[in-house]
Amino acid sequence: ETGDTTLDIGFVNTASCTSAITYIDGDAGILRYRGYPIDQLAEKSSFLEVSYLLIYGELPTEAELEDFTERVRQHTMLHEDLKSFFRGFPRDAHPMPVLSSAVSALGTFYQDSLDPFDKAHVEISTIRLLAKLPTIAAYAYKKSIGQPFLYPDNRLSLTENFLRMTFGVPATDYDIDPDMVKALDQLLILHADHEQNCSTSTVRLVGSAHANLFNSVSAGIHALSGPLHGGANSAVLEMLDGILESGGDVDTFVKKVKNKEDGVKLMGFGHRVYKNYDPRAAIIKKTTDTILNKDGVGDPLLDIALQLEQRALEDDYFIERKLYPNVDFYTGLIYKAMGFPTKMFTVLFAMGRLPGWIAQWREMIEDPATKIGRPRQVYTGETERDYRAIGDR
Numbered sequence: 001e002t003g004d005t006t007l008d009i010g011f012v013n014t015a016s017c018t019s020a021i022t023y024i025d026g027d028a029g030i031l032r033y034r035g036y037p038i039d040q041l042a043e044k045s046s047f048l049e050v051s052y053l054l055i056y057g058e059l060p061t062e063a064e065l066e067d068f069t070e071r072v073r074q075h076t077m078l079h080e081d082l083k084s085f086f087r088g089f090p091r092d093a094h095p096m097p098v099l100s101s102a103v104s105a106l107g108t109f110y111q112d113s114l115d116p117f118d119k120a121h122v123e124i125s126t127i128r129l130l131a132k133l134p135t136i137a138a139y140a141y142k143k144s145i146g147q148p149f150l151y152p153d154n155r156l157s158l159t160e161n162f163l164r165m166t167f168g169v170p171a172t173d174y175d176i177d178p179d180m181v182k183a184l185d186q187l188l189i190l191h192a193d194h195e196q197n198c199s200t201s202t203v204r205l206v207g208s209a210h211a212n213l214f215n216s217v218s219a220g221i222h223a224l225s226g227p228l229h230g231g232a233n234s235a236v237l238e239m240l241d242g243i244l245e246s247g248g249d250v251d252t253f254v255k256k257v258k259n260k261e262d263g264v265k266l267m268g269f270g271h272r273v274y275k276n277y278d279p280r281a282a283i284i285k286k287t288t289d290t291i292l293n294k295d296g297v298g299d300p301l302l303d304i305a306l307q308l309e310q311r312a313l314e315d316d317y318f319i320e321r322k323l324y325p326n327v328d329f330y331t332g333l334i335y336k337a338m339g340f341p342t343k344m345f346t347v348l349f350a351m352g353r354l355p356g357w358i359a360q361w362r363e364m365i366e367d368p369a370t371k372i373g374r375p376r377q378v379y380t381g382e383t384e385r386d387y388r389a390i391g392d393r
């Protein structure tokens with residue numbers, strides 16, 4: 001379980017850093033946050049408690065959780081000037097660049113407490129980000145549908161507050177659905193950290209230059225927006241919609257993937273590390289059944305997803321390449337059932353991943369030995385040659 005570096009012929013494959021936060025065994029399909037198995041945390045913990053665990057390294061006592069919850073609760077509101085920031089975006093702006101820009105802008109309101117080496121500054125920035133990202137995410141959605149922003153209601157939990165600010169309107173009360181809150185809280189737990197994935201490595205790399213926490217997280221949000229990374233959950237829905245529109249013909253689609261027609265991939269399948277079923281996908285699949293069959297009305301997209309999974313798990317093409325469902329395969333179906341539009345799916349991923357980004361950034365700042373060093377390369381360009389005048393080229 002100790003990271004070691006191996007130099008494969010022709011390809012440098014090294015551990016990018018050491019970290020004590022999250023452990024993954026890709027072959028065995030194991031994921032643990034600070035030693036606790038993901039299935040136990042998903043079943044028994046809460047997103048805010050898991051955020052505490054990732055950031056401070058231990059599960060909180062009741063008093064510690066109460067204090068942490070209260071500190072976060074005090075910071076859910078945005079500065080009024082930051083609210084006007086959203087007006088600068090076009091109505092159809094994708095919420096991910098809005099989220100990233102707003103997080104970077106958020107830091108500009110706290111110029112006096114951005115020093116990565118001042119423990120009090122790091123602590124208040126941690127609390128501000130955890131508290132305000134859900135508010136920013138809700139406002140990015142409200143902006144896209146032209147509805148008024150709702151102020152946070154601190155009598156609610158962080159997840160309840162987010163749902164109310166997202167789906168509530170000033171004209172009527174918003175009824176909190178406990179099943180939806182529980183399902184979303186669990187999804188946020190499952191996304192909370194995942195060792196050195198693309199977006200977390202981005203946060204660490206940007207932070208290693210001593211950029212402040214807001215700017216480092218803002219960079220991580222952009223990395224997450226890529227369709228091969230956090231953008232995959234939206235791409236899965238688009239893929240399932242496409243199959244449904246073509247009459248639900250799963251076999252023809254699978255054939256296209258195997259023939260690599262137009263580079264089409266089975267989105268939500270495969271993983272750089274898991275060469276087994278992603279443990280998060282197994283947990284999410286159970287929640288999918290609960291949420292989608294809640295009102296007894298199934299979803300044709302779920303049927304297509306189940307057929308796709310069945311086909312892929314039996315097909316040598318996918319078995320040989322160790323392609324199994326990953327965290328993104330089912331999440332989009334749940335988010336859609338909750339009422340989120342596809343372009344908000346990756347925003348939800350970012351909300352979940354935030355405590356992991358913060359924990360990893362703090363670990364790197366506190367212990368430079370865990371820093372991702374300046375990456376090197378294997379040079380494959382031209383050997384030395386002399387400059388030639390333009391007439392001689």
Ligand code: SDX
Pocket residue numbers: 193194196197198227228229230232257264265266267268269270271272273321323326327328
């Ligand atoms: C996330 O790093 C993390 O931890 C990320 C994440 C996190 O929590 O932060 O887990 C979240 O990003 C999950 C992944 C979401 N992305 C997708 O679902 C997009 C679809 N997946 C692929 O893009 C791909 O599987 C990757 C990028 C995720 C992983 O690629 P690998 O393991 O490096 O595999 P590869 O690109 O080297 O491909 C190996 C072979 C190739 O075929 P051959 O050239 O050998 O014939 O597998 C094929 C690929 O074409 N392949 C796929 C495929 N993924 C790989 N073929 C069809 N569909 C796919 N999804």
